[in-house]
Amino acid sequence: MKILSRGLIALITILIFASQIHGQDLSKYRNFSFGASLANVSKQVDRQPIEAEIIHQQPALIQELTWYPPLSVDSSRPAEPVDKVLFSFYDGALYRMLVIYESSAVEGLTDEDMIRVVSEKYGVATRPVADVTFPTNPSYRAAEKVIARWEDSQFSLNLFRARYSTFAIVMFDKRLDAQAAASIAESVLTEQLEAPQKEAERVKKAADDLEGERQKNLKTLRP
Numbered sequence: 035m036k037i038l039s040r041g042l043i044a045l046i047t048i049l050i051f052a053s054q055i056h057g058q059d060l061s062k063y064r065n066f067s068f069g070a071s072l073a074n075v076s077k078q079v080d081r082q083p084i085e086a087e088i089i090h091q092q093p094a095l096i097q098e099l100t101w102y103p104p105l106s107v108d109s110s111r112p113a114e115p116v117d118k119v120l121f122s123f124y125d126g127a128l129y130r131m132l133v134i135y136e137s138s139a140v141e142g143l144t145d146e147d148m149i150r151v152v153s154e155k156y157g158v159a160t161r162p163v164a165d166v167t168f169p170t171n172p173s174y175r176a177a178e179k180v181i182a183r184w185e186d187s188q189f190s191l192n193l194f195r196a197r198y199s200t201f202a203i204v205m206f207d208k209r210l211d212a213q214a215a216a217s218i219a220e221s222v223l224t225e226q227l228e229a230p231q232k233e234a235e236r237v238k239k240a241a242d243d244l245e246g247e248r249q250k251n252l253k254t255l256r257p
Contacts, residue, residue: 058157060189068207094217115139129210137200156184
């Protein structure tokens with residue numbers, strides 16, 4: 035009997051541990067997995083890769099693709115609680131997802147309500163005093179205050195309050211996100227250094243174009 039009891043306890047422990055592991059799979063959001071190609075994600079959301087916006091091209095290619103889930107036939111209740119998802123790609127690989135919830139779907143929910151809902155899928159949350167940054171998205175401040183975080187050694191999921199009193203989640207592959215952030219910072223610095231020269235070239239071209247029109251009009255204008 036003791037052997038049976040011990041075996042039963044061990045089995046229950048294994049099942050609980052397995053369910054926790056499954057519940058904390060941070061490598062994907064729904065059916066979208068980090069590391070997936072732009073082509074694969076585009077196919078999943080019925081878009082074309084060419085529709086992705088190029089944010090930076092050097093030193094690495096940074097692209098973003100926005101997905102708006104289909105609208106509900108019944109306008110009184112959204113069939114999909116997510117308003118939109120912004121997918122970010124680093125050299126063609128999905129490294130970050132920004133999920134914005136539809137405001138009516140989360141109306142009245144408190145921070146604790148959202149933490150409990152997200153924890154049902156991703157496990158136990160932490161409450162760090164931390165911010166999450168958005169280096170490519172001007173729709174948000176440079177940093178947003180994290181309400182709760184779910185993470186492991188590879189991935190991070192962060193809940194925060196977005197504009198218009200709705201909730202949002204940003205999750206990312208830590209390694210790819212760090213590489214993308216470094217690439218974006220380098221690209222921004224390069225653009226800043228090259229800006230005076232580009233502005234001078236723009237001004238010169240505008241002046242040259244105006245002079246060309248002036249000379250042409252001098253030859254053709256009749257009083």
